[in-house]
Amino acid sequence: MSDGTPREYYSQYNTGKTDQTIAAANTLIERIIKNGGEVTNEYLMKIASKIAFQNVNKDRGGTVDFGNIEGGPFAAILVKYEYGLDKNGIGVGKPTIIGIGANHVVPEHDPSAHGEMSCLRDTTKRLGHSDLRDTVMFTSCECCPQCQAAISSHGVNKVVFANNRDQAAAIQFSDEEQYRHIAEMDKYMSNVNNLGNKDALIAALGVHDAVIINKDGEVLASGNINLDSSDPLESLASMNAIRAACKKTEGFHL
Numbered sequence: 001m002s003d004g005t006p007r008e009y010y011s012q013y014n015t016g017k018t019d020q021t022i023a024a025a026n027t028l029i030e031r032i033i034k035n036g037g038e039v040t041n042e043y044l045m046k047i048a049s050k051i052a053f054q055n056v057n058k059d060r061g062g063t064v065d066f067g068n069i070e071g072g073p074f075a076a077i078l079v080k081y082e083y084g085l086d087k088n089g090i091g092v093g094k095p096t097i098i099g100i101g102a103n104h105v106v107p108e109h110d111p112s113a114h115g116e117m118s119c120l121r122d123t124t125k126r127l128g129h130s131d132l133r134d135t136v137m138f139t140s141c142e143c144c145p146q147c148q149a150a151i152s153s154h155g156v157n158k159v160v161f162a163n164n165r166d167q168a169a170a171i172q173f174s175d176e177e178q179y180r181h182i183a184e185m186d187k188y189m190s191n192v193n194n195l196g197n198k199d200a201l202i203a204a205l206g207v208h209d210a211v212i213i214n215k216d217g218e219v220l221a222s223g224n225i226n227l228d229s230s231d232p233l234e235s236l237a238s239m240n241a242i243r244a245a246c247k248k249t250e251g252f253h254l
Contacts, residue, residue: 018100018122021051025077025097039095044079044138045162047097051075052115052140055102072103074115076139078123078156084134089158091136098135099123109246112239115139116147120154132156145178209237212245212254220254221245 025047029039052075077100082093101118105111116139124130133155141163143151151159204211208222223240245254 019126021100022097025100029095029097033094041138041160044077044095044097045140045160048075048077048100048138048140049162051077051100051102055115072105072115074140075100075102076115076119076137078119078132079136079138080134081136085136085157089136099126109250110243111246112146112243114144114147115141116143117150120150120156124154130154136160145182208241210241212241221248 032039032043052073055075056073077097079091079095080098081091081095084092086092099119099122101115101120101122103115104113104118116137119137119139120132123132131154135156136158137151137156138160140161142161143159200217201211201213204219204222209224211222212220214220221241221244223237223242223244225237226240242254
């Protein structure tokens with residue numbers, strides 16, 4: 001292939017064996033540098049884009065229909081540079097990929113499993129901590145509010161994206177609902193004392209740190225704080241409750 005990436009690279013992305021893909025990509029980077037070449041932002045973005053392409057081929061992503069295949073064309077890689085970042089956030093020295101991820105919302109019944117989130121989880125599990133300062137994320141699409149918040153809380157210094165939110169919306173992946181919720185936060189938040197079934201909710205919250213209630217006022221799922229997790233989102237009771245509810249209903253719309 002013209003960019004130096006071997007064809008077998010396409011088959012090496014596996015959600016359970018991300019080390020293979022990272023090793024293959026870093027080997028290519030080493031080869032380019034050894035031959036006197038430069039690993040540009042465009043080249044690193046190609047790697048993220050190819051993971052997104054593979055994610056679509058393996059039907060592991062979202063729900064948009066691309067002819068005879070279904071998948072979410074979203075993926076991200078996290079890069080650390082040999083000599084860190086300069087004052088403008090530009091990487092200095094050899095780049096090394098330390099984490100990768102793709103969109104797994106549908107197969108994992110997890111609304112938080114966007115490409116960027118999967119990349120952060122992959123990296124923190126590999127490193128054993130969530131301090132990702134002095135890194136740059138390359139992602140195939142502009143981040144949604146959820147991913148922006150997680151990226152910031154992990155300390156990632158810079159995000160480089162390819163497609164923007166309007167292009168994502170054009171293929172049925174719109175984040176406008178998230179932005180609307182943030183703008184109208186008070187409309188969606190209520191103190192438990194203002195609810196008719198507050199006694200039942202208070203009782204449930206006496207056992208769990210967060211609960212999801214169905215339309216009949218029954219507890220659909222619950223979640224607790226997980227302080228042992230290296231993933232800040234997995235340490236949130238609310239997120240654990242949402243993920244539990246989605247797995248129980250085998251969907252991601254609650």
